[in-house]
Amino acid sequence: MIEFEEALSIVLSGVTTTGSERADFADALNRVLAEDLCSDVDMPPFDKAAMDGYACRRNDLDGELEVIEVLAAGDIPSRDIAEGQCSKIMTGAMVPRGADTVIMIEQCRETGEGKIRFAARKTMSNIATKGEDVKKGDVICRAGTLILPRHIAMLAASGSTRPLLAKQPRVGILSTGDELVEPGEVPGPGKIRNSNGIQLAAQSRAAGCIPNYMGIVPDDAKATELAIGQALATNDLVLISGGVSMGDFDFVPGIMKKNNVDILFQKVAVKPGRPTVFGKSGTTPIFGLPGNPVSSYINFETFVKPLIYKMMGHDYHPLELKIPMGVSFKRKKADRLEFLPVIVNSQGEAVPARYHGSAHIHAISLSVGLMCIPKGILNIEKGELADVRPL
Ligand code: AMP
Numbered sequence: 064m065i066e067f068e069e070a071l072s073i074v075l076s077g078v079t080t081t082g083s084e085r086a087d088f089a090d091a092l093n094r095v096l097a098e099d100l101c102s103d104v105d106m107p108p109f110d111k112a113a114m115d116g117y118a119c120r121r122n123d124l125d126g127e128l129e130v131i132e133v134l135a136a137g138d139i140p141s142r143d144i145a146e147g148q149c150s151k152i153m154t155g156a157m158v159p160r161g162a163d164t165v166i167m168i169e170q171c172r173e174t175g176e177g178k179i180r181f182a183a184r185k186t187m188s189n190i191a192t193k194g195e196d197v198k199k200g201d202v203i204c205r206a207g208t209l210i211l212p213r214h215i216a217m218l219a220a221s222g223s224t225r226p227l228l229a230k231q232p233r234v235g236i237l238s239t240g241d242e243l244v245e246p247g248e249v250p251g252p253g254k255i256r257n258s259n260g261i262q263l264a265a266q267s268r269a270a271g272c273i274p275n276y277m278g279i280v281p282d283d284a285k286a287t288e289l290a291i292g293q294a295l296a297t298n299d300l301v302l303i304s305g306g307v308s309m310g311d312f313d314f315v316p317g318i319m320k321k322n323n324v325d326i327l328f329q330k331v332a333v334k335p336g337r338p339t340v341f342g343k344s345g346t347t348p349i350f351g352l353p354g355n356p357v358s359s360y361i362n363f364e365t366f367v368k369p370l371i372y373k374m375m376g377h378d379y380h381p382l383e384l385k386i387p388m389g390v391s392f393k394r395k396k397a398d399r400l401e402f403l404p405v406i407v408n409s410q411g412e413a414v415p416a417r418y419h420g421s422a423h424i425h426a427i428s429l430s431v432g433l434m435c436i437p438k439g440i441l442n443i444e445k446g447e448l449a450d451v452r453p454l
């Protein structure tokens with residue numbers, strides 16, 4: 064049995080990256096950028112009014128101002144501002160030459176036909192100056208960035224409509240178990256629905272991969288061998304759930320070896336997910352994940368996701384928040400690192416979810432994070448800070 068950190072470093076060593084391709088920026092969400100992107104424009108591209116108001120000279124604010132034109136966003140000013148003059152201007156419109164200030168409409172009163180007066184204390188200039196946010200040629204997104212909704216607007220504004228992206232790993236997913244039926248069926252006696260297949264596919268998709276669900280494999284050595292061989296031949300990464308523990312029908316590790324998989328670890332000091340198997344067939348990584356759905360879910364988050372991102376050139380570090388415990392927590396054994404589903408209560412405190420163990424997917428579905436309890440720690444008192452990874 065090896066420690067979690069050692070297992071993770073094995074998973075993350077000697078990783079083969081997937082290469083890159085150009086794609087439409089509208090399809091870039093949750094994918095990894097493979098080039099530095101530069102802006103082809105200044106942001107803002109011109110001195111721009113930040114308020115609806117009047118563009119004028121700051122020195123003229125004490126006197127009456129003559130309104131010489133009205134500027135909407137998108138207009139080009141036709142007149143420069145001279146002493147005692149102003150142009151009515153809308154937010155986002157180009158500030159006319161000669162003006163150094165935009166006074167807010169709410170702070171002015173009309174004093175006659177086409178005349179206004181500033182009726183407040185002098186404020187800021189209310190002008191966003193050309194290039195103050197981003198200069199033309201500046202890098203706006205680095206290679207390796209995971210593109211989230213908050214990056215998409217930068218791609219759009221900088222004209223990066225065909226970014227170079229890491230190719231998406233194709234993830235082959237197999238579910239082993241004679242007891243499994245597909246979710247659309249009603250399970251007969253002794254059977255359960257295959258929830259891991261769709262779960263691992265969803266996790267793969269959310270991590271920017273192309274999931275390739277390859278079906279249920281019966282607990283039969285020959286069928287398992289065939290399925291693993293096929294999965295290795297047609298995917299960049301393979302995930303098999305079930306069949307990795309000590310039962311009479313847990314063929315997976317043996318069959319992996321038969322398929323020329325070099326097994327790199329087979330047991331990890333982590334809860335849940337002790338019997339996690341990891342190996343490589345050539346450069347193709349393959350995981351044998353425990354069948355219990357919470358185990359396979361958490362193992363994906365802790366082992367598979369960092370690998371997937373590394374294959375795409377993204378240096379992934381899960382966010383870990385320090386959150387005060389809302390209750391005291393105690394466990395019987397401290398021989399393993401443990402990930403426990405938690406909720407966050409209305410006071411913003413971490414509270415372990417009602418959880419019966421690694422088959423209890425309902426607990427995960429109601430949780431918002433995983434609390435990490437280090438090896439050697441038996442108790443965490445109410446009020447102490449717990450390490451929580453948001454899910
Ligand atoms: P195993 O790792 O094959 O020994 O399975 C451990 C437990 O997880 C057993 O209770 C299985 O019925 C259950 N299990 C295995 N595969 C799946 C799956 N694909 N979906 C839901 N539960 C599963």
Ligand code: MG
Nearest residue numbers: 240305306354
């Ligand atoms: Mg099984």
